[in-house]
Amino acid sequence: MKRKKIVILTLTFVMLLLTACGAGKENVENNTGNTENSVEENANSDESSEEPEYGTDFSSTWGDLYIWNCGELPRGNLSDVQRSMILYPKFNRDNICYDPETNYYHSVRWCYMLEDASSIEYCDLSYATEHKMQPCDKCIKPIK
Ligand SMILES: [Zn+2]
Numbered sequence: 001m002k003r004k005k006i007v008i009l010t011l012t013f014v015m016l017l018l019t020a021c022g023a024g025k026e027n028v029e030n031n032t033g034n035t036e037n038s039v040e041e042n043a044n045s046d047e048s049s050e051e052p053e054y055g056t057d058f059s060s061t062w063g064d065l066y067i068w069n070c071g072e073l074p075r076g077n078l079s080d081v082q083r084s085m086i087l088y089p090k091f092n093r094d095n096i097c098y099d100p101e102t103n104y105y106h107s108v109r110w111c112y113m114l115e116d117a118s119s120i121e122y123c124d125l126s127y128a129t130e131h132k133m134q135p136c137d138k139c140i141k142p143i144k
Pocket of ligand 1: 105106107108111112113114136137138139140
């Protein structure tokens with residue numbers, strides 16, 4: 001009878017030890033996980049503040065091109081180097097605009113090619129394609 005009791009006591013002790021160790025390990029793992037998460041969040045917020053994805057006005061879209069081109073905006077077809085300086089505005093296929101006197105459609109109303117337009121109409125991409133309009137290469141990123 002005494003032997004049985006000792007065995008049971010030892011087993012309980014070992015069980016307790018294992019449980020304590022396991023709990024300790026879990027805590028350590030949770031802590032490392034939390035640290036990693038917060039580091040990732042910081043990296044993401046840094047990226048978005050450093051480089052905006054789309055041009056939202058004249059200077060963010062064509063600012064670099066304007067300076068590089070000695071304060072003049074190119075009117076003809078753009079070269080690859082000129083294109084690489086443009087931060088194109090977000091293209092929304094359901095909301096594009098055009099000057100009925102030209103054959104080009106634009107992603108934004110404030111495209112500098114529309115400065116002299118006497119009237120501006122709005123449409124979607126399928127309407128522009130139907131009427132065989134061409135994308136303006138100053139405000140719409142060419143698909144390669
Ligand atoms: Zn344009």
